[in-house]
Amino acid sequence: MKIDHSLPLEYSTDQNQYNILGFWIFLGAEIMLFATLFATYFTLANRTGSGPSGAEIFEITPVLIETLLLLTSSFTIGLGIHAMRLGNKKAMLSFFSITLLLGLAFLGVEIYEFIHYVHVGAGIQTSAFTSILLTTLGTHGAHVTLGLFWGLFIILQVKKRGLTPQTANKSFIFSLYWHFLDVVWIFIFSFIYLKGMM
C-alpha cells in the first residue's frame, strides 16, 4: 500500500481517498432518504385524524436538551479530528469518548420523549401524522444508535492499533457521519418541532 506522506493520514492512500469520496456519495443518498421523510412529513403533518396534533404533544424542554447535547457532540468530534491531525491520540480518544457519551445522553432523552408520546396517546398507529413523526425521529435515532456502536468500535481500534492510515480514515469518515446526523437534527428541530409548536 503506497502512502503519501504529504497528505493528512486519512487521505494518505488511494483506498483512503476512495473511502472518503464513497462516503460522501453515501451521505448524498442519506440526504435523499431524509428528504423523502421530510417531504412525507410536510404532506402528512396536518392529517392528524382522531389523534393529537404536533402543538398538543411537543414539549420544548427535552427537545432543547437533545439539541444542546447533539450540537455539542458535533463540536467535540470536530476537536477529536483536530487532535488526530496533530497526532495526539490521547486527546483524540478523549474527545471521541465525550462525543459518544453526549450521543448516548441524547438517545436517553429521545427514548424518554418517545415514551411520553405513547403515554399521551400519540403512538405510531394513531394517525398519519404520528406515524411519520415517529418514523422520522426513529430513523434519526436509529442512525445515532448505530453510530454509537460504530464509534465505540473505532475507539477500540485506535486504542489497540494506534493512528494508522486505516484507523485515521475510519475515524474521519465516522466524524463525517456524526456531523451529518447533527445537520439532520437541525432540520428536525426547525421544521418539525419549532414549526409544529408555532
Added chain:
Amino acid sequence: MEFLERFAVPHPSIAIYASMVAIGLTMIAIVAGLTYFKKWGYLWREWLTTVDHKRIGIMYLISALLMLFRGGVDAIMMRAQLSAPENTLLDAQHYNEIFTTHGVVMIIFMAMPFIFALMNFVVPLQIGARDVAFPRLNALSFWLFFMGAMLFNISFVIGGSPDAGWTSYFPLAGNEFSTSVGTNYYMLAIQISGIGSLMTGINMITTILKMRAPGMTLMKMPMFTWSSFIANVIIVFAFPVLTVALAMGTMDRLFGTQFFTMENGGMDMLWANLFWVWGHPEVYILILPAFGIYSEVISTFSRKNLYGYKSMVASMVVISLMSFLVWAHHFFTMGQGALTNSIFSITTMAIAVPTGVKIFNWLLTMWKGKIEITTPMLYSLLFIPLFTLGGVTGVMLAMSAADYQYHNTMFLVAHFHNVIIPGVVFAMLAGLTYYWPKMFGFMLNERIGKWTAWLLSIGFLLAFMPMYITGLDGQARRMYTYSEATGFGPLNMISFVGAIIMAVGFALIVYNVYYSTRYASRDIGEDPWDARTLEWATHNPVPEYNFAVVPEVRSSEALWDAKKHGHVLFKDRNYKKIHMPNNSGVPFIMSLIFFVWGFSFIFSLWIPAILATIGILVCMAHRSFEQDHGHYISVEEIEETETKMRGAK
C-alpha cells in the same frame, strides 16, 4: 399445524404444485451434482467468495438470464390466457399474481442485474482499472440482489405471490384488500435488492471518478462509461426514495401505521407519488446504459468515431435531471388538477428532445461509415426505428388531456414494452453478444445470433402492435379476460403468436450459448471486433489483474489511436507487483442472513427477525474490526500469465 398453515399458498393450482415439485427436484439435483462432482470447494472459492468485478459481472449475467426466463414464462401465460375471449386457462387471482410478478421480475430482477452485469464487467476495463473502488462491497451488492430475487421467487410456492400489480398501489396493496403475505414479499424482496443497487451506485461512481487510467479526463471516457456514470448518479438519488416508500408500506402492513391507509389521515396517493419519484428515474437507470451500449456498438461497426460526443454527454445529463421532474405523468387521471397535469405534460414531452438528439447522433455516426452488420450491430439497427416508434407513442401519452383515453389500457402496455424491449432488452443482448468474447474467450455464433435478432423483432411487432389498436378501442390492462362481443379476440391471438415467436428467439440464445461453447474457435486474439476502446487492449478472457501494465490514454478511443495513429498504450513495459483484494465469504453469509431477515418479516416471525437483525449487525461489526490489506500478484506470476496468453503488448 396452525403455525405451518401460514406458509400454504392461498390459491393453489396444479401449476403451482408442479412448480413446487420442480423446484424441489432442481435443488436436490444441484446439491447432488455439486457433491458428486466434488465442486463445493470450487464453487465456494471461485464464485461465492469472489470479489473480482468480472466474476461478479458474470454472476449478474447468469441471474439476469434466469430471471428473463422466469418473467418470460409469466408473459407467455398471460398472452395465452388473453389469446381467446372468455378463456379459462387462468382465473382472475392467478392472472393478478402473474402480471405482478412479471413486472417486478423483469424490471428489478432481470433488467437491473443485466445492466449491472455489463457495468461490472466493462466499466473497470474501459477505464483501465484493476477492479472497482470497493470490491468487497461489490460482492455484497450482488448477493443482496441475488437473495432478494430468490426471496421474491419463492413467494409463489410459499405463502402466495404478490397480486397488487408491480406498482403495488395502496389501498389495494394494504392489508384490507391484499390479505395474503404476497405484498409483504414485494416490499421486502425489493427492499433487500434495492440496498444492493444503492451500494453499486456508490461503488461505480467512486470507481469512475477516481480510478481512470492516466490521461483519461472525464470528456475522454468511452460512452458506455459515461452512461453508466450518469445511471449510477440517478441510482444514488432515486433509490433512497424507494427505500423509504417500501419501509412505510411494510410498516403499514406489519405494524399498523397509517401512511397509506384510508383513515386517520393516511394518504393513498402518497404511495403513488413516492413510487414514481423512484419509478420514473428507474426507467432512465435502465435505458441510459443501454444507450451507452448502442453508442459503443454503432461506432465500432461503422468504423467511425461517435458523432456528437459532447452532445451525447450533455443529453444524458439533461435526461438525468429531467427524469426526476416527470413522475406525475404516471397518474394524470388521478385528480391532481389541470395546472399540475400541464406542467408534467410539458416536462414529459421535453424529455423526448435530448433522447431525439441521441437518435440523430447514432444516425450521423453511421452516415458514410463502413457499416458491418454483425449481430450486435443488427440489434442496434433494429433498435433505432422500433424505439423511435415507442418514443412517439410516449409523447402521445404525455399529453395529459389525451391520456384520459389511453390510461390503463393496452395502449400503455404496448408503449412501455415498445421502449423497454427494443431499448433495453435489445441493448442487453447486443452487449451480451459484443462482450461475450471478452468474458469467455470465444464468440457467439453470428448466424444463430442474427436469427435471434430477427425473430425477436418480428415477434415483438406481432405481440405489441395489436395492443396499440385494442388499447385505443378500450381493452383495459390487467383484466384477465374479455367478452367475445368486444372483438378483441383476433388481435389478441396475433399477440399470442408474437409472444411465442419471441419465446423461440430467447430459446435460440440458450442454443447459441450451447452451440458456440462446443464449436466456436478459441483463437480469437485480443480484438475480434476491431473495436476502439480500452477494454479490447487486454487478453480474452481477461486475466485477474485486467492490465499487466497500466495503459495511458489520450482520447476516448484509446485502442483506435494505438492501432491507427501510433499511440503507445503501454509505455512502461516493466511489470511491477500488482495489489489485489482478498476474497471473502462475509458478503455471501451476510446476504443469506438478509434472506432470513426478509423471510421472517414477511411471515411476522419476530424471534427469527430479531436474531437475523443481530446477525446482520454482527457481520458489520466483523467488517469494522477486520484487517484485510489484500495480496500482491508477483512479477513472476504476471510474466507467466502474460506469456501463456501469447505475450504482453
